[in-house]
Amino acid sequence: MSVKENCQKIEERILKACQRSGRKREEVVLLAASKTQPVEKILQAYYCGIRYFGENRVQEGIEKIEALKDYKDIHWHLIGGLQTNKVKYAVKYFEMIHSIDREELVDEIEKRASKMNKIQEGLIEVNFGEESKYGVKEENLKKLFEYILTKEHIKILGLMAIPPYFENPEDVRPFFRKLRQLKEDLEKDFNVKLPHLSMGMSHDFEVAIEEGATIVRIGTALFGERI
Numbered sequence: 001m002s003v004k005e006n007c008q009k010i011e012e013r014i015l016k017a018c019q020r021s022g023r024k025r026e027e028v029v030l031l032a033a034s035k036t037q038p039v040e041k042i043l044q045a046y047y048c049g050i051r052y053f054g055e056n057r058v059q060e061g062i063e064k065i066e067a068l069k070d071y072k073d074i075h076w077h078l079i080g081g082l083q084t085n086k087v088k089y090a091v092k093y094f095e096m097i098h099s100i101d102r103e104e105l106v107d108e109i110e111k112r113a114s115k116m117n118k119i120q121e122g123l124i125e126v127n128f129g130e131e132s133k134y135g136v137k138e139e140n141l142k143k144l145f146e147y148i149l150t151k152e153h154i155k156i157l158g159l160m161a162i163p164p165y166f167e168n169p170e171d172v173r174p175f176f177r178k179l180r181q182l183k184e185d186l187e188k189d190f191n192v193k194l195p196h197l198s199m200g201m202s203h204d205f206e207v208a209i210e211e212g213a214t215i216v217r218i219g220t221a222l223f224g225e226r227i
């Protein structure tokens with residue numbers, strides 16, 4: 001199946017999930033997880049109307065961002081784990097970083113963003129167990145959030161997670177619900193608004209939308225299996 005056909009199918013499924021849960025389609029961003037995909041495939045997704053792309057590796061992302069720099073309405077997000085020695089480039093090239101998860105990384109982002117006179121948008125990645133080596137543990141989330149609030153050049157817009165994989169997407173629901181709860185707790189404790197929940201991937205994005213996702217990160221269902 002072509003990217004275009006996949007894209008149309010995903011669109012329908014997103015729309016239905018929104019309708020089921022009484023949400024508006026505009027509340028959910030379809031972000032194409034384009035790691036390992038060539039520029040030609042990214043363009044196929046672009047011509048279906050997708051404007052948000054998520055890359056996992058800084059270097060691979062930069063190559064595509066450079067190659068597509070004439071497409072000025074593309075929003076590039078960094079969704080993979082970030083090493084401190086890559087922060088300089090991440091801040092230069094990416095609109096949003098989904099994987100902020102430790103103070104050392106926060107310090108480096110603040111330093112680089114400050115030098116570039118940029119306010120870096122980001123999400124805090126929460127770790128729900130063995131599936132991902134990235135993310136802050138639930139019990140340390142509040143402390144990390146409080147720490148970031150002291151930084152002038154980082155704006156946290158919400159939370160992101162990669163929950164454990166389950167055959168049945170229904171089994172992921174409690175993790176999505178938990179992430180939403182953690183976000184609402186932060187909003188209440190710190191009297192702030194956090195508009196984003198980045199959760200849901202190819203096999204579970206509908207459940208994620210039902211539980212409040214505002215960004216779904218979809219790779220395989222859109223592009224096919226990664227090579």
Ligand SMILES: *Cc1c(COP(=O)(O)O)cnc(C)c1O
Pocket residue numbers: 033035056079080162201202203217218219220221
């Ligand atoms: C690859 C990736 C995705 C997309 O995964 P699929 O299962 O292919 O949809 C989403 N989020 C992150 C962080 C990823 O690395």
